Structure formats: C-alpha cells, structure tokens
Amino acid sequence: xxxxxxxxxxxxxxxxxxxxxxxxxxxxxxxxxxxxxxxxxxxxxxxxxxxxxxxxxxxxxxxxxxxxxxxxxxxxxxxxxxxxxxxxxxxxxxxxxxxxxxxxxxxxxxxxxxxxxxxxxxxxxxxxxxxxxxxxxxxxxxxxxxxxxxxxxxxxxxxxxxxxxxxxxxxxxxxxxxxxxxxxxxxxxxxxxxxxxxxxxxxxxxxxxxxxxxxxxxxxxxxxxxxxxxxxxxxxxxxxxxxxxxxxxxxxxxxxxxxxxxxxxxxxxxxxxxxxxxxxxxxxxxxxxxxxxxxxxxxxxxx
Numbered sequence: 382x383x384x385x386x387x388x389x390x391x392x393x394x395x396x397x398x399x400x401x402x403x404x405x406x407x408x409x410x411x412x413x414x415x416x417x418x419x420x421x422x423x424x425x426x427x428x429x430x431x432x433x434x435x436x437x438x439x440x441x442x443x444x445x446x447x448x449x450x451x452x453x454x455x456x457x458x459x460x461x462x463x464x465x466x467x468x469x470x471x472x473x474x475x476x477x478x479x480x481x482x483x484x485x486x487x488x489x490x491x492x493x494x495x496x497x498x499x500x501x502x503x504x505x506x507x508x509x510x511x512x513x514x515x516x517x518x519x520x521x522x523x524x525x526x527x528x529x530x531x532x533x534x535x536x537x538x539x540x541x542x543x544x545x546x547x548x549x550x551x552x553x554x555x556x557x558x559x560x561x562x563x564x565x566x567x568x569x570x571x572x573x574x575x576x577x578x579x580x581x582x583x584x585x586x587x588x589x590x591x592x593x594x595x596x597x598x599x600x601x602x603x604x605x606x607x608x609x610x611x612x613x614x615x616x617x618x619x620x621x622x623x624x625x626x627x628x629x630x631x632x633x634x635x636x637x638x639x640x641x642x643x644x645x646x647x648x649x650x651x652x653x654x655x656x657x658x659x660x661x662x663x664x665x666x667x668x669x670x671x672x673x674x675x676x677x678x679x680x681x682x683x684x
C-alpha cells in the first residue's frame with residue numbers, strides 16, 4: 382500500500398517527504414532498513430501530511446488540522462517511537478470515521494434533556510466534523526451527566542469538608558460549558574472554563590449569557606479560549622475539574638504546570654477527575670494524593 386499525491390506519477394523511488402533540518406532524523410533509508418511495512422507506510426503518510434496532500438485537509442481550516450495531527454503524532458512519538466505513534470494516529474482517525482456514522486449521531490443526541498430543560502446548547506450532537514476530528518486527537522467532546530456531576534461534588538464535600546465560597550471552580554477542557562452551568566448550583570467564589578476550540582468557546586459564552594437556573598448560587602462565570610495545558614492557574618484555592626480532556630502527554634504538561642503553581646503559591650487544591658483513564662499519571666505526582674472516588678471518577682487533593 383502506498384500514499385501518493387492526487388494526479389502524481391507513481392514511482393517506487395519517489396516519496397513525498399519534507400526535509401526539516403535538525404529536528405527529525407527520519408528518512409527513507411531508515412524506514413527501508415527496518416523492513417517494516419508499517420514503518421514505510423508511516424514515513425509516506427507523514428510526508429503526505431506535511432505537504433498538505435490530503436483532500437479533506439485542503440480547505441481554509443487545513444493548517445490548524447494538519448498542525449493538530451502533527452502535534453498529536455509528535456507527542457506520541459516522543460515516548461513511544463514514530464511507528465507506534467503513526468499506528469495510534471491511524472486508530473484515532475478510524476475512530477473519527479466510525480463516530481461519523483448515522484447511528485452514532487443519534488446516540489450523541491441522547492443527552493439532550495439538560496439542554497431542553499435549561500434552553501441551552503451543550504449536547505455533543507451538534508458539533509461540526511472539524512471540531513470532532515480535533516477532538517479525537519485530544520478528547521472527544523462529551524458533556525458531563527448532571528446526576529454524576531452532583532454526586533462528585535457531594536462526594537468531595539464529604540471527603541474534604543470545604544467552604545465552596547473560598548474556591549474557584551476551574552474546568553479544563555470545558556467545551557460548550559455545561560459543567561460551568563452545573564457548578565453554578567454551588568456557591569463558588571468564581572467559575573472558569575478553559576476551552577481550546579474557538580467554536581465551542583463561542584457557544585459556551587452564549588450559554589453562560591442565556592442560562593438562568595432556579596438553584597443558581599454563583600453568578601461569576603467565565604469561559605476562556607486557551608490551551609488548558611499551558612493556562613496560568615488562578616492563585617487562590619481551586620477545585621479543578623477534568624473530564625479526561627487530554628492525551629497522556631497533555632495531562633503530564635498540566636500536572637507539571639500545577640506542581641509549579643503549588644510550589645510558587647501553596648494553597649488548597651482539589652482535582653476531580655471524571656473517567657480517569659490516565660489516573661496513573663496523577664498518582665505519580667508527588668503533590669497529589671487520591672482521597673476518594675469510584676470507578677467513574679477519582680478525587681485528588683494537593684499534599
């Protein structure tokens with residue numbers, strides 16, 4: 382199997398690959414010496430990707446999509462090697478294709494009750510293909526179930542008695558802002574969401590402006606469009622909410638950021654980790670300790 386540019390002349394000696402100097406020691410000889418079809422396929426695929434020869438990535442949004450694909454591959458390659466990284470990238474792309482099937486669309490509409498009750502738009506169904514593709518490279522957008530969210534907050538209150546009024550609630554990877562709205566049922570000092578994708582951030586801002594809940598206790602809500610792994614954490618006491626928003630490389634970047642912040646400004650910090658697929662990364666942090674949780678979530682406290 383080979384990958385070629387549209388209308389290009391096929392040749393066993395021609396592979397389209399850029400030659401960046403001093404950054405990636407990857408060449409055709411290396412791929413051939415490995416005698417691995419996966420290695421050669423990886424080499425060809427990356428060459429096509431860097432040159433922008435995939436038709437689905439040639440619209441005006443293609444630079445950011447290509448960059449996201451490359452950033453994902455580079456992050457995986459940094460600790461797993463470039464052949465496994467490419468296989469994982471293909472797996473993610475296949476996941477995106479499966480998620481585009483009609484029956485998956487109906488499944489994504491299954492969480493619309495909250496939107497209907499509160500006249501907001503937080504469902505995962507009405508998300509454009511480009512944002513879904515970017516999502517599979519980080520974490521697909523999926524709003525939190527209201528019942529489970531309130532269970533997590535009550536569990537936090539029982540495990541670590543705290544005055545919510547002293548804490549900022551920070552949702553990293555906040556999407557359309559549903560968790561921010563639900564958090565406003567508690568008397569937090571402030572509620573902040575950080576979302577990477579501008580389109581989801583715009584919808585979140587609209588939801589924050591539109592939302593009025595009978596049980597709302599916090600009215601200081603804000604959505605920020607930024608990279609959550611590099612976001613400057615607020616200095617006061619924090620409740621950080623994570624709905625598995627990053628691949629492992631991104632989560633470790635966040636943890637290093639949190640550890641630096643705690644070293645500079647020691648303060649109470651709790652981390653609510655929903656769908657804790659990468660819990661081992663938090664357990665390895667010298668500054669965090671697990672205090673309670675279930676199979677669906679884990680709650681950590683800064684030591």
